[in-house]
Amino acid sequence: MTFDILILSNGPGEVTTWVRPVVKALRQKLPQERSQVRISVVLSPCPNASGKEADIVSSYPEVDRVQSAEHFWRFLLWGKTWENWDWRSRGVVVFLGGDQFFAVAIAKRLGYRTVVYAEWEARWHNLIDRFGVMKPEVAAGVAPKYAHKFTVVGDLMAEAGASTSLVISHSSLVKDQEQMTNDIDAPSSASRRVGQMTELIALLPGSKPAKLFQGVPLTLASAEYVHAKRPQTKFFIPVAPTLELETLASFGDRHKNPFVEIFGGTSAKLIDFESPILKTENGLTVELVTRNPAYDILSQCSICLTTVGANTAELGSLAVPMIVLLPTQQLDAMKSWDGLPGLLANLPGVGSSFAKLINWLFLQRKGLLAWPNIWAKEEIVPELVGKLQPQEVGEMVLDYLNHPEKLEQMRTKLQSIRGETGAADKLAQLVYEEIEKQL
Template identity: 35%
Template sequence: MYLGLTAMKEKSIAVVIITNGPGELSTWVRPVVDYLNKINDTSKNIDKLNYSIRLVLVPCPNATGKEYEVAKSWHKFELVTEAKTFWKLLIRPAQYAKWPKKGIVIFLGGDQFWSVLLAKRLGYINITYAEWISRWPRWNNVIAAMNKNVKKSIPSKYRYKCKIIGDLMADITNKKEIALNLEEKKWIALLPGSKKAKLMVGIPFFLEMADHINKNNKNINFIIPIAPTTSTSEYLFFQSNKNPISKYYSSKIKQIKQIKNSVFDYVIETSNNTKIYLINKHPCYEVLKKCDLAITTVGANTAELASLTLPMIVVLPTQHLNVMNAWDGIFGILGKISFINKFFTFIIKNWYLKQKKFFSWPNIKANKLIIPERIGNISPKQIANEAIFLIKNKNYLSEQKDNLSKQRGKTGAVKKLAYIIFNSIKKFS
């Protein structure tokens, strides 16, 4: 079955990107693809390369299921395959497209083993971006490492394959300035999540938290950057009685109104008349950069906020752990085993949470607490009070901003990886 433009030109080189969730798609895949095309577009005619970029989504408990539609809407890939078809693709690649003899499989999210498998199946070389560890160096042709620690962890006989390029997240830029009317108010960005299980808890929790903040400080505005994998209709659903978690929280959405001629697309008005502005554009770094503070769930978004040096509070309300079957890591894996969900919830609360040192990307990378993590049976009011305290005490926000800045890697990783891919394609020409 051939879809659209999947019958490639005879001498074309296949560039196949493996990825999984929304964070990797927007902060790793898209920038690298854009820079690779930029290199080729600015090359002289004799140096231009004939390649085709394909995106293969792989199974992942942290994916939302909407990555396929988002990736296709960018119109950057000749072919996009869904995560649910990965095994069929692996067994019968020709069912989805013609595959040239020469190509590259690039790992940019998910499990590194998937890219090794697909590269072997197609007979292509493999390039792996290793953020924390290179798991299969023996079968990697090139390892693009985030830092020297990744290289040190590779067995010595394979280290020659490794090139330290830096942190892809560090290349998140804020070149575009916007005319955001602050009205002498402070701005807090709310990131309740993008996956169903996160939104089940996040929407009711964050609505009530915003109401508490607004009740005590009218000088604060709120924004929510809507993830491309979710929508306003889901916000309405998860604050309603259809969501069993909503009964534990009193705040509701009174209405969601569309806004015209504004940087924002919608405004939520709660039952307590708190206004929360929504922005559909993704990524919306230029808006986030204007904020004073972010309150977020755990996940890849903590890395994005850190790259913007935006102070944050990370929350994980474990009183609803039994429904968190799409949270990161062990939460997502164990939470799907429904008949022993209660047992694993007990184990996670009483052992795993006590054993695990940090949950957010900045703290994991720094190996110390540089941003507050509020894990446990926490209430919206507690987080609201902490947010108000931080907003009133600029020294704390400045200190956090400085610490985030120190942890941010040097820029240029996207460019370096794009050139590794470009030069690898050239070798085939």
């Protein structure tokens, strides 16, 4: 008996934090030959997309075929993929991002069962076969006749902590940390290098230009400030898979990004020796880690400087302390809103004015921004919002490094709220059950 599993997804966050763990779980749950169970991924348009989501999904060995978002409407309206895929008579459509109605329409056309992962809201109760929900509250208002369709699977973003490799990374960062530890234990004071073990700090400035324009110069300048007072610190950037190294480096170049001067003038350039690094004019080196995910190195960080987004969920799941930065010097930069706000913010000519207004209104009513804080319903990781400057950020980092008990307290709170793991396995089980119903 042969089956197709069709996964619908959209943006970079969904592709990396939802699709990746689910396809792994599906292959473990359904170990049949590829000739029997085939996994396809179709992407729909997303305002946050980089255009490289299809390439990322193609790199997952569990996936058999991928269609990029540019061909989605043709598939939705007429049922034709760009490469004229064939479809088996039995299958399941799995929703992992986009509009839940897409799952309804496509499953109806193919005659497949449907499984929807609902993070905050579940729709189309009468037309969808199964829902895997993040929390019980998502199913709280469901009519009793549909209650049997709902299963609490947990938070897919929490899978990051469960999948962290216990094998020591071969990164030069970790090697250097090990060497520093050995040096400290050695009798020669000359080899002690200030007598303290390396402190790893990750910089996560984002993956889209709207965030990188401010995030790269701010985090680099903050890193220089910290390094000047604690030379044992080493910094790295886990580069988003959707981002080219040259593009990332351009946001740290004063000749290409005017915001470098606004954040203190710390200009940097890309250097590729044994591994790529950003090197500032003052000599600070920041290693660029290109493998994804880089959970093994992130889990060893003392603290991270990050922007808002899915990365805060991943760091929270790893229980890594963080400071969340949202600089507002470029108030019209954030245009990747969903729905009508996104359309208005991207209108030619007047879009910037709409973006400034929308973002101003957002800042007045922003609430909690980082995922761990949203989960906990309180600020357990600091959120800095406003016209931030490197000295302000650097002083907060130094305060945490000088008071490790504060870092440990934050780490403990992150561990307490990250929730149960296993959401991907539970969702894969729902898919398996829907396949069994077709035998």
